[in-house]
Amino acid sequence: MLKQHLQFKLSQKLSPQQIQLMKLIQLPTQAFEQRLKQELEENPALETGKEESDTYEDEFEDQYDGDDDNDSINTDDINIDDYLSDDEVPDYRTRANNYSTDDEEKTVPYAAGISFNQYLINQLNTFYLNDKEWAIAEFLVGSVDESGYMRRPIADIMDDLAFTQNVYVEQDTIEKVLKIVQDMDPPGVAARSLEECLLIQLRRKDPTPAVELAIRILEKSFDHFTKKHYNKLLQKHNITEEQLKESISEIEKLNPKPGGSYAGGNKIIEHIVPDFSIRIVEGELELSLNSRNAPELHVSREYNNMLAGYKSSKERSKSQKDAVLFIKQKLDSAKWFIDAIRQRQQTLYITMNAIMVYQKEYFLTGDERNLRPMILKDIADAINMDVSTVSRVANSKYVDTPYGTKLIKEYFSESMKNEQGEDVSTKEIKKILETVIGEETKRKPLTDDKLAAILKDKGYPIARRTVAKYREQLGIPVARLRKEI
Incomplete structure (x- = not known):
């Protein structure tokens, strides 16, 4: 029915x-x-x-009536x-109220350049390679990513050479040609891992005692080095703190992303x-x-x-x-x-x-500690507009200030209450946290618990997990990885 x-x-x-x-x-x-x-x-x-x-x-x-169909309009x-x-x-x-007919339209000239990939291929001309080796080397260069690394396994490259280039070779041959590619500039290019990248660069340096020790550390104790287990390194290699410090200094001078050092990229x-x-x-x-x-x-x-x-x-x-x-x-x-x-x-x-x-x-002083807590709704209510409209303006626009050009959304932050019950910006707390970490003793960095205690003493009672969150947002590693000798 x-x-x-x-x-x-x-x-x-x-x-x-x-x-x-x-x-x-x-x-x-x-x-x-x-x-x-x-x-x-x-x-x-x-x-x-x-x-x-x-x-x-x-x-x-x-x-x-702008919605009328043209065919029906008389x-x-x-x-x-x-x-x-x-x-x-x-x-x-x-x-706009600031528009002037005298404003010049300035264009920025761009320098012409070749791509990173082409830069590597051009270097292949300096090596003596037969046709098959050239095909392998060109394929390997094409497999190097923006950072300068060879991310693909040799077995996969061998299969791709066979299926796409009709080149049938063994893995040993590919690795032999890879060594040639790794001799090119920038140093460390075509490495298959961070460890290999750093070792390639060290082996190009003059073989000083510090460089030779750095090579041994990376070859035999790479895991201890990345985790900064310095006591284990001292015991395993039977060296002094001064020797370890010199070798680490040599490693810190290396470039972990060799592709990023190429200035002639086509980006x-x-x-x-x-x-x-x-x-x-x-x-x-x-x-x-x-x-x-x-x-x-x-x-x-x-x-x-x-x-x-x-x-x-x-x-x-x-x-x-x-x-x-x-x-x-x-x-x-x-x-x-x-x-x-x-x-x-x-x-x-x-x-x-x-x-x-x-x-x-803030805009009068440039001091980030003067940034007030501000969310999108605060501005939306002030101008009687929708929050989504304010978001569209803040997320994609930049403002030129006496303290630099910044994305507008960086001025927005949540609020927290200090011990006096006043609302303070989380940006202010992050700035203080960054300052405290910058002034710590690097031989014994401050843990998140200790950082939370220091902030509490300064009048900002926040939990350890909140300290860890702010530290990660600032791009600062944990205490163990901040340790220096």
Whole structure:
């Protein structure tokens, strides 16, 4: 038996325009410029640059139902006058309060170079190799990763040579050619492990007593060395602390990632472009938005002339009506994009200004201990915006301050209470923890329990596990691995 009934359901959906605006807000400066370039290429009704004195565009407000399908639009219902105006100063000119026409667009030249892989292949020309050895060596070079290591087992390489290169060889032959590849620069390249990488580099050094002892330690006591069991090393090798210290000094000079030392790589260096700038002017903070976020946009004059021609024509053919529908679509898109750029600028500026005011003491002094506990909701409530909007601004934008260029999200932190019951930033605690560890005696580093006790004495009662978490976030190893002789 079939039944019919009504069900009311309230749902909230974002419009495509709102989604696009959120995406624009999330973009950092360089990505925003690419998005702007794409929009200019795709929409001929949108133009950039200064407009001539005779202008025509009016408000951003929609004068039409933008969701109508083009095929169903009656061109007689389109009010052409809504798109034509004699305003001398259009409202859509998108300029930030700090924009200056004198700002120079500076480009960073990139030096041409060859890839790390090609750098290694070029070195093969300095060795005498027959055809089969050359094929093996080239394959081995191709298997070296960015760090300069050979991560794949010889057995797998032997199989791949047979299946992909039609080269059938024994493992001994591959290892023989691998030794040749390992003689290339940078020292330690094509090593199969950290131990082998360090040994290759040591064997290229002058055979001083310290170097020879370092080689013995790595060959026979690598595990003790990595775990810093210095007493066991002293006993096993029957050496003095001074001798051990000299050999460890030799090892510490080596490069554990030889591929990283190659400066001619083909990776494009990412240059950070700050989205905001904070300056201290006569004791007060001054915030400005990067002028590259404030392009001058306007609707194409040619499209205005097309509409004017359509309005004045007495006979309107089907092709003319189709052209007007196309023009309307492009004008709608251009006007929305211009308005979205303006909203993006306002959102960025308002959000960063709220952060600057909230962290005023820090920005005036540069002392991280003055960073107030701050979460996304604090800023969202201050500017009456959604937390997700603040998150989009904070996660991808940089600010240039007198103390360096930093990612905005680094200024956000949870709070903890000190012994006086005051809220303090976890960043402040991390800074103090880092200072305490930096001043410890390296012969006897402080354990997490002792660090927790010291922080408690300083007025920050936190648990040992919390100390361990903060220490790991700072990239500081456990006490045993910080030990020095």
